[in-house]
Amino acid sequence: MTQQLATENKTTESELKAGSNLERILAAGQFAVTGEIGPPKNFDVEVIHRKVSLLKGYVDAANITDNQTGIVRMSSIGAGILIINQGLEPVIQLTCRDRNRLAMQSDILGAAAHGIKNVLCLSGDHQSFGNHPGAKNVHDLDSMQLMRMLQEMRDKNQFQCGEEIAGGGPPLFIGAAANPFADPVELRPLRLKKKAIAGANFVQTQIIYDMDRFKQYMKKSVDLGVTETVSVLAGVGPLKSAGMARYMRDNVPGMTVPDEIIERMEDAVQGISSEDKKARMAASRAEGIRICIEQIEQLKEVEGVAGIHIMAIEWEEAIKPIVTSAGLYPRPVCDS
Amino acid sequence: MIVADQKPIEDIKQMLRGKRKVLAVGCGTCVAVCFAGGKREVGLLCSALRMATDLAGEPVEIDETVVQRECEQEYIEHLGERLDEYDAILSLGCGVGVQSLADSFPNTRVLPALNTKFMGAPSGQGVWEERCQGCGNCLLEYTGGICPISRCPKQLMNGPCGGTDQGGRCEVDPEIPCAWYNIWARMDNLNIQDELMEIHPPKDWSTSRDGGMRRIVRKDLQKPELDEGDS
Known part of the structure; x- marks a missing residue:
C-alpha cells in the first residue's frame, strides 16, 4: 500500500480526475470558493431552491451535508441531484456513520450516474449529538479508508473487494475535512498528509478564527509537501453575535475563538439600546461579515491556501456580501 | 474480565x-x-x-x-x-x-x-472500563497496545477524528479519554510515531460478530473418537 505522497494524485488542467467545476477552478490555479447547504428535515424542494438562489454564481460548488450533527435530513445525494438541476454544483458529504462499504459504493455509483463528482469523505458526527441517540453506528470504514476506496474505484476501476467495475470507475473529485485545532495539535499536519496519501484531492478545514494557529498549521503542512498534491480550502464562517462566538469557543471541540474577535462582536452593539433588538442584530451581523471578509483577505496571503470554504450556517444570505466584498465575484468560468 | x-x-x-x-x-x-x-x-x-x-x-x-x-x-x-x-x-x-x-x-x-x-478492567477504585470487543483479529500491534475498536466511539483505525478536546478528552463523553490521543502519546513516547503514517486498510469484520456466532474448535483438545471394535 502506498504510504508516500503521490504527485500523480495532484489534479492538473491536462489531467483532471473528474472534471468538476471545482476541480477545474483549482487546476487552473484560481482561488476557489465553496459554500454549504444544509438539506431540510423534510422533503420540501422549495427550501433547496431558496438556498441555491442565494449561493448560485457566488460559489464554485456547495457542500450538501449528510445528516449533520446526527439529525435526519433529506439525503445529501437526493438534495445534490436537485441542486444540479438548479445549475449549482454539489459537493456530496458522505459519512462513515450511516453506511457500510456496500452502501457507500452503491451510493457513489448512483450519485455518479446523476452527474455528481465531488465527494467529501467524513467520519460523521457521533449519533449521540443528534435526534436518534439510540441508533447503531456503522463505521465499517473510517474516512481514510473511504478515500482510499473511492480512489481505487476511480483509478483502478475496482470495488473495495478487488472485483473489477465493468465499464470503468466513477469520475470523482475526492475531498477530506481537517480540523487544524483539535488536540493533539502536533499531529494535525501529519494527519493532513495522511489524508493526502489516502487519496484526498482537496481538503476543507474547520472554521478558522485563530489565524495565528492556522498559519502555523499551514506552514508545517507546506513543509511536509502536502499542498503539492492536495488543494486546501480554508474554512470561514461569519459570526452572528458575540454569544455565538462564545458558544463556539466553549462548546465546539478544538475550536478556538480569540478574545479580540469576541470583543469586536461585543463592541459592535455598544451604544445601541438593548430594547432595539433589530438594530443590535443588524450591527452584530454586519460586524460578523466584516470580520469574515478580513479573514479571507488574510487567508489569500497564506502559502498553500487554494481557496475558502464558507460555512454560513442557516445564514446563506451572508454569502453574497462576503464573496463580493472579498473581491471574489464574479466567479471565474473554466470551461471543460 | x-x-x-x-x-x-x-x-x-x-x-x-x-x-x-x-x-x-x-x-x-x-x-x-x-x-x-x-x-x-x-x-x-x-x-x-x-x-x-x-x-x-x-x-x-x-x-x-x-x-x-x-x-x-x-x-x-x-x-x-x-x-x-x-x-x-x-x-x-x-x-x-x-x-x-x-x-x-x-x-x-x-x-x-x-x-x-463489556470485557474490561478496573481503572480506579470502583471504576471499570472497556478494553476489548472480541473482534477476532487483534490489531494492538499497530496501535501502541491501545484498542481503538473498543475505546473509540467511531472505531477509527486511522484516528484521531477532529473531535478530540483539549487535554485529549473524547467529544462524545468528556469522561472518556480519546483513544487515539493516547495511542499517539504512547507511540510518541516509544519513539515509533512514524508508524502512525501507515494507512490501515479496511478491517475484515467477518471474524467479529458480523460473521455470525463464533466458535473455536480445538481438535487437539477433543477426545479421540474410538474406532468401532476398540471398546
Whole structure:
C-alpha cells in the first residue's frame, strides 16, 4: 500500500480526475470558493431552491451535508441531484456513520450516474449529538479508508473487494475535512498528509478564527509537501453575535475563538439600546461579515491556501456580501 | 474480565411477578470480582427482593447459592437435583452464565438479574472500563497496545477524528479519554510515531460478530473418537 505522497494524485488542467467545476477552478490555479447547504428535515424542494438562489454564481460548488450533527435530513445525494438541476454544483458529504462499504459504493455509483463528482469523505458526527441517540453506528470504514476506496474505484476501476467495475470507475473529485485545532495539535499536519496519501484531492478545514494557529498549521503542512498534491480550502464562517462566538469557543471541540474577535462582536452593539433588538442584530451581523471578509483577505496571503470554504450556517444570505466584498465575484468560468 | 452491573431492582421485581419460589444463582468468577454477582451481591439483592415483593403483597420465596463458574456445565449441573421446587432461576451471572443455565436446564425458566456490559478492567477504585470487543483479529500491534475498536466511539483505525478536546478528552463523553490521543502519546513516547503514517486498510469484520456466532474448535483438545471394535 502506498504510504508516500503521490504527485500523480495532484489534479492538473491536462489531467483532471473528474472534471468538476471545482476541480477545474483549482487546476487552473484560481482561488476557489465553496459554500454549504444544509438539506431540510423534510422533503420540501422549495427550501433547496431558496438556498441555491442565494449561493448560485457566488460559489464554485456547495457542500450538501449528510445528516449533520446526527439529525435526519433529506439525503445529501437526493438534495445534490436537485441542486444540479438548479445549475449549482454539489459537493456530496458522505459519512462513515450511516453506511457500510456496500452502501457507500452503491451510493457513489448512483450519485455518479446523476452527474455528481465531488465527494467529501467524513467520519460523521457521533449519533449521540443528534435526534436518534439510540441508533447503531456503522463505521465499517473510517474516512481514510473511504478515500482510499473511492480512489481505487476511480483509478483502478475496482470495488473495495478487488472485483473489477465493468465499464470503468466513477469520475470523482475526492475531498477530506481537517480540523487544524483539535488536540493533539502536533499531529494535525501529519494527519493532513495522511489524508493526502489516502487519496484526498482537496481538503476543507474547520472554521478558522485563530489565524495565528492556522498559519502555523499551514506552514508545517507546506513543509511536509502536502499542498503539492492536495488543494486546501480554508474554512470561514461569519459570526452572528458575540454569544455565538462564545458558544463556539466553549462548546465546539478544538475550536478556538480569540478574545479580540469576541470583543469586536461585543463592541459592535455598544451604544445601541438593548430594547432595539433589530438594530443590535443588524450591527452584530454586519460586524460578523466584516470580520469574515478580513479573514479571507488574510487567508489569500497564506502559502498553500487554494481557496475558502464558507460555512454560513442557516445564514446563506451572508454569502453574497462576503464573496463580493472579498473581491471574489464574479466567479471565474473554466470551461471543460 | 467480563464486567456487569445489576439491573434496576424494579425491573427484577417485574420479572419475578407471579413466581412463588425462585433460586438465585451467583457466580464466583468475573462478576464476583467486579462486585455485581458474587456471594455478597446475591445476599443483598435477595434481601431487597424479599422485602420489596413482601411490601407489594406478592411475596416471593428466594433461596441463594453461588457457583464457582456459571459458564461451565460441570460447575452448575448439580443444581439440577433441586430445581423441581423452583418456578425460575434468577441468575446473577453474566449473559454467558444465564445461557449456560438455560442450556443445562431446558425445563426451568432462567431470568437475568445483571446487564452484561463489556470485557474490561478496573481503572480506579470502583471504576471499570472497556478494553476489548472480541473482534477476532487483534490489531494492538499497530496501535501502541491501545484498542481503538473498543475505546473509540467511531472505531477509527486511522484516528484521531477532529473531535478530540483539549487535554485529549473524547467529544462524545468528556469522561472518556480519546483513544487515539493516547495511542499517539504512547507511540510518541516509544519513539515509533512514524508508524502512525501507515494507512490501515479496511478491517475484515467477518471474524467479529458480523460473521455470525463464533466458535473455536480445538481438535487437539477433543477426545479421540474410538474406532468401532476398540471398546
